[in-house]
Amino acid sequence: MFRTLAIAITLGGAGTALAAQDTGxxxxxEDYRSWHHHHSTVNLDGHEPAGNVGIQHVxxxxxxxxxxxxGKFAKGATFAVDRFAYSADGNHSxxxxxxxxxxxxxxxxxxxxxxxxxxxxxxxxxxxNARAVTDGGIxxxxxxxxxxxxxxxxTRGQ
Ligand code: HEC
Numbered sequence: 135m136f137r138t139l140a141i142a143i144t145l146g147g148a149g150t151a152l153a154a155q156d157t158g159x160x161x162x163x164e165d166y167r168s169w170h171h172h173h174s175t176v177n178l179d180g181h182e183p184a185g186n187v188g189i190q191h192v193x194x195x196x197x198x199x200x201x202x203x204x205g206k207f208a209k210g211a212t213f214a215v216d217r218f219a220y221s222a223d224g225n226h227s228x229x230x231x232x233x234x235x236x237x238x239x240x241x242x243x244x245x246x247x248x249x250x251x252x253x254x255x256x257x258x259x260x261x262x263n264a265r266a267v268t269d270g271g272i273x274x275x276x277x278x279x280x281x282x283x284x285x286x287x288x289t290r291g292q
Contacts, residue, residue, distance in 0.1 A: 155248050155271065193215075236256065238253075
């Protein structure tokens with residue numbers, strides 16, 4: 135009985151260490167469209183990387199909005215980027231087309247120490263089951279590293 139318990143604790147410890155950068159469990163942010171809409175950006179044709187071309191909306195949940203105000207992000211604070219393709223019509227207008235991805239950053243300093251304390255995940259086409267990040271967010275983080283002075287966020291202010 136006691137031995138079983140000891141083994142379970144040991145395995146639990148090892149599991150935690152191995153899972154340090156595992157972003158595979160980050161859940162789809164179900165209600166992100168009701169969060170604080172911070173701003174939108176249009177990445178026009180020619181933007182690099184080409185995969186990021188589109189209309190995108192940046193959302194902050196309540197904890198993330200609080201962090202933008204205070205400068206300190208609580209565990210669980212989450213940002214979401216909702217990116218869509220666009221189509222141009224004959225009157226110089228860009229319309230939102232198919233959803234390309236929903237990307238998230240979730241704050242957890244203990245769980246994601248190698249990526250600035252943020253867990254990165256992305257859902258292709260906005261499909262909750264189509265996780266795109268398999269490298270623990272290292273690839274994502276590469277672009278966010280220069281923003282170290284702003285907790286690795288491009289988004290500033292409220
Ligand atoms: C090519 C550079 C680049 C890469 C790679 C990148 N991002 Fe970003 N990310 C940006 C830029 C630029 C913004 C600001 C977007 C805006 O303001 O519309 C941003 C913003 C964000 C935001 C909103 C919070 C913030 O920092 O403003 C989230 C969430 C996000 N990215 C998640 C991800 C995820 C998840 C990945 C990996 C799948 C990723 N990013 C990879 C450039 C990048």
